[in-house]
Every structure is written in structure tokens, then in C-alpha cells.
Amino acid sequence: MSIHDPSAGHLSSASSSAPPPxxxxxxxxxxxxxxxxxxxxxxxxxxxxxxxxxxxxxxxxxxxxxxxxxxxxxxxxxxxxxxxxxxxxxxxxxxxxxxxxxxxxxxxxxxxxxxxxxxxxxxxxxxxLETVEGDKPFAKVDAVAPSSPADSAGMKRDDLLVSLGAVSTSNPDTLRAVAALVGRSEGTALPVVVTRNGGRLNLVLTPRSGWGGRGLLGCHIVPYTP
Known part of the structure; x- marks a missing residue:
């Protein structure tokens, strides 16, 4: 090792002085x-x-x-x-x-x-969470079936969907991205952000089959344009 190389102790002291983010x-x-x-x-x-x-x-x-x-x-x-x-x-x-x-x-x-x-x-x-995932709704909940996963998550008709998992307005085809995500996420809890009556809600939606109706969510969403 060169005598001009910093010692291990010096490196340790310098690195330990920096606070973690x-x-x-x-x-x-x-x-x-x-x-x-x-x-x-x-x-x-x-x-x-x-x-x-x-x-x-x-x-x-x-x-x-x-x-x-x-x-x-x-x-x-x-x-x-x-x-x-x-x-x-x-x-x-x-x-x-x-x-x-x-x-x-x-x-x-x-x-x-x-x-x-x-x-x-x-x-x-x-x-x-809302700031990171997206600020603007991309879909509207048109219907929610009773006792469905969407109903259990607390979703309501006319909710505006801001994000579902990683899907938000940043995705080029949001509804197709939602369908793809839900299709491979059965039994997995997905964070959801919706707007309702001017306020925002953080929900957790778990897609699942066998709840008594069609689909893994039990709700119908349509594109939303402000």
C-alpha cells in the first residue's frame, strides 16, 4: 500500500461522520x-x-x-x-x-x-404516497359489487382512481396496465389512492377470485377525463 493512500481509520472516520439520509x-x-x-x-x-x-x-x-x-x-x-x-x-x-x-x-x-x-x-x-404515485385521477369507479374485494377495501361508486399499485397517470395505457397488474396479483394486497368528495383516501385492495361474482376486483372502472 502506498504511504500516500488514506488509512482505513481515516476512511472509517470520514464515512462515519456523514449522517444517513x-x-x-x-x-x-x-x-x-x-x-x-x-x-x-x-x-x-x-x-x-x-x-x-x-x-x-x-x-x-x-x-x-x-x-x-x-x-x-x-x-x-x-x-x-x-x-x-x-x-x-x-x-x-x-x-x-x-x-x-x-x-x-x-x-x-x-x-x-x-x-x-x-x-x-x-x-x-x-x-x-399520493405525491409520488400521481396527482390526477385516471379512472372512475362506475360500480362496486357487494361483498367484492373492492367493497371490502372500502371503494365506492364515483370514486376517482389516482393510483392502483404502480399504475397511475404516468402509464401510457392505464386501464390495460390495471388489468395486467390485477391479473398477476391475486391474493396480493395493493395500495390504492382514490379521491372522494374532494378528499383523498389511502385504501388497500386485494384481488381474489371465489368471492361470489365475476372478476378479481368486483368493480367496474371507466376512463376519467376532468
Whole structure:
């Protein structure tokens, strides 16, 4: 080592003097949203593999005689399925963390410090999610079926949808993006921001089948133009 190189002790002292960046709603949602977008992109790649082979997650990979099917890339499909399961689990973890941020709340960058109890009670302390995900509604809830996942989440007819998971006005085709997200998120809690009567609400929606009606949400949304 050169005598002109900084010593390890000097480096440690310099690095330890720098305070860690503050954790806020904005920074946490930005980090989780970026992570979720990466996972979604990887899922799209592996679902394309299944689509190319005309199979889903459950189609058999062997023929009636027990031999690997010759009409599909068995190894590729098997790898895609394993990867999809792993990525879905990772995505559930990210959505769970996002839900905790929404429900617990963290101090906003422009807010004074406050105790956790006040944060949990004060809905305005959780507005950072709305700022990151988007400011303008992109869809309107046209109907909500009783006892549906949307009903359980607290969604109402005429709610204006600001964001659902990572989908907001930043997406080029919002309704198609919603359909794609919901289709691969059954059983996964998704953070939702809606406007109602001039105010904003943070909800948690979990798509699921078997609730007694059609679809995974049980609501009908239509494009919204102010």
C-alpha cells in the first residue's frame, strides 16, 4: 500500500461522520415503486415465455405416455414457472412493505417530527404516497359489487382512481396496465389512492377470485377525463 493512500481509520472516520439520509414516505415509496417496477418487468418476460409456448402455470409438460412434450420448450417453460413463483413472492413482500408504509405512515420531508401515534391517526401525514404515485385521477369507479374485494377495501361508486399499485397517470395505457397488474396479483394486497368528495383516501385492495361474482376486483372502472 502506498504511504500516500488514506488509512482505513481515516476512511472509517470520514464515512462515519456523514449522517444517513432521512427516511420519508416519499423516499420509501420511491424505492418500493422502483423495486416493484423491476419485478413487474421480469414477470412480463417470463409470462411471455409461457405465452410463446401456449401454456399457463398449470399445463402439463409431459404427454400421455409420460415423455416431455415435443411441441414446447419444456426446460424454458419450467424455468419460467419457477422464476414466476419466486418473483411473485418477492412482489408480495414489496406490496406488504408498501401497505405498511401506507397504514403506518412516516414523516414527510416537509413535516416537523411527530410521534407515531399522531402519524397513525392523521391521514394528512400519509399524503406522500399520493405525491409520488400521481396527482390526477385516471379512472372512475362506475360500480362496486357487494361483498367484492373492492367493497371490502372500502371503494365506492364515483370514486376517482389516482393510483392502483404502480399504475397511475404516468402509464401510457392505464386501464390495460390495471388489468395486467390485477391479473398477476391475486391474493396480493395493493395500495390504492382514490379521491372522494374532494378528499383523498389511502385504501388497500386485494384481488381474489371465489368471492361470489365475476372478476378479481368486483368493480367496474371507466376512463376519467376532468
Amino acid at each position: 432521512a427516511v420519508t414516505v416519499q423516499s420509501e415509496v420511491r424505492r418500493l415503486t422502483h423495486l416493484r417496477a423491476n419485478l413487474d418487468a421480469q414477470l412480463d418476460v417470463y409470462f411471455d415465455v409461457l405465452k410463446t409456448n401456449n401454456v399457463d402455470m398449470h399445463a402439463p409438460l409431459v404427454d400421455n405416455d409420460g415423455f416431455p412434450r415435443s411441441d414446447i420448450d419444456v426446460a424454458g417453460v419450467r424455468t419460467a414457472r419457477v422464476s414466476i413463483i419466486r418473483l411473485r413472492n418477492d412482489l408480495k413482500d414489496v406490496h406488504r412493505d408498501m401497505e405498511h408504509v401506507v397504514l403506518r405512515g412516516l414523516p414527510r420531508a416537509d413535516d416537523p417530527p411527530h410521534d407515531n401515534e399522531t402519524s397513525a391517526r392523521d391521514g394528512t401525514r400519509m399524503g406522500g
